[in-house]
Amino acid sequence: MCGRLVGGNLTQAEMLAIIENFVYGKTSIDEDARQPATGWNIKPTQSVSMIRQKDEGYLLTTARWWFVPHWFKHDVKDWKQTTFNARIETAAEKPTFRTAWNHARCAIPAIGYYEWTGPKNDRRPNYITIQTNVPMLFFAGLHSTLPDGTNTCTLLTREPSKQIAHIHNRMPVLMTQDELNGWIRGEITTTVAKNSLGMGWEGRFKYHEVNKIGRDDDGPELIEPIE
Structure with missing residues (x-):
């Protein structure tokens, strides 16, 4: 799972300058969007930056980091399922995520x-x-x-890279530049996504x-x- 993000202190303008070097097409800023949470301890239900087509x-x-399906007609706080993460292996078939996947x-x-590791009490x-x-991951x-x-969103997770498997049995799906464009545009098929999306960083993880x-x-x- 992935339950805490580190956003740092990049402004949206700085993010935009970085993003435009990664995506194939013009990127604009949503001037009406809520301000995203920034800093070094971003939690589910807070607003996070999001790139969409x-x-x-x-x-x-x-978007609010805790996915609620588009058909839910009540307040987001009434949604009781834990959906800030979604498993890439099953999201395409789940009624909650199926429409968003497509x-x-x-x-x-x-x-x-x-990510946390060690005995439950420590x-x-x-x-x-x-x-x-x-200075940015996707x-x-x-x-x-x-x-x-x-707007709400969820982070996809999958089996971990061998390099960090000792820390946790899941990891967020972290995309390369080519994967970023193909994923957002819906060009990466379900089979390819399940098998390999986010597995291109083996040997390049840094952790402590x-x-x-x-x-x-x-x-x-x-x-x-x-220390």
Whole structure:
């Protein structure tokens, strides 16, 4: 699973400048979107930045990180299923995610994430990112727009890379540049997505244990290696 993201302090304008080097088409900013959460401890139900297709290009907007299907007619807080993550192996067939899989794919940009390991009464956080020249990662996701206009999203997860399998038995789907465009545009088939999407970073993961993180803690010191 992936339950905490690290967004850093990039502005949307800075994100846009990076994104435009990765996508094949013009990207615009949704001026009416809610401000995304930033910082080093982003949690489910907060608003996160999201890239989705818009006409022939892309839109940088925001969504509530806890997916609610488009057909749900009540307040998002009334949705009781745990859907901030979705398993890539089964999402295409699940009634909750099926429509989004076929018609509403997205990417969630961040700089890394946390995963916990160890015994249940002494779980220790690890900061995980990728060795790359670009200060941004792209997590594969699905999104929805509810009748009241609220955008929601989920992060896809899969079996982990061998390099980080000792930390957790799942990892978020982190896309390469070619995967990013193909995924958002719906050009990556379900079979290819299940088999290989997000598996192109083997050997390039960077990770280390960090100090325990409180619910409301924030700041760049959260991702510093534990001494």
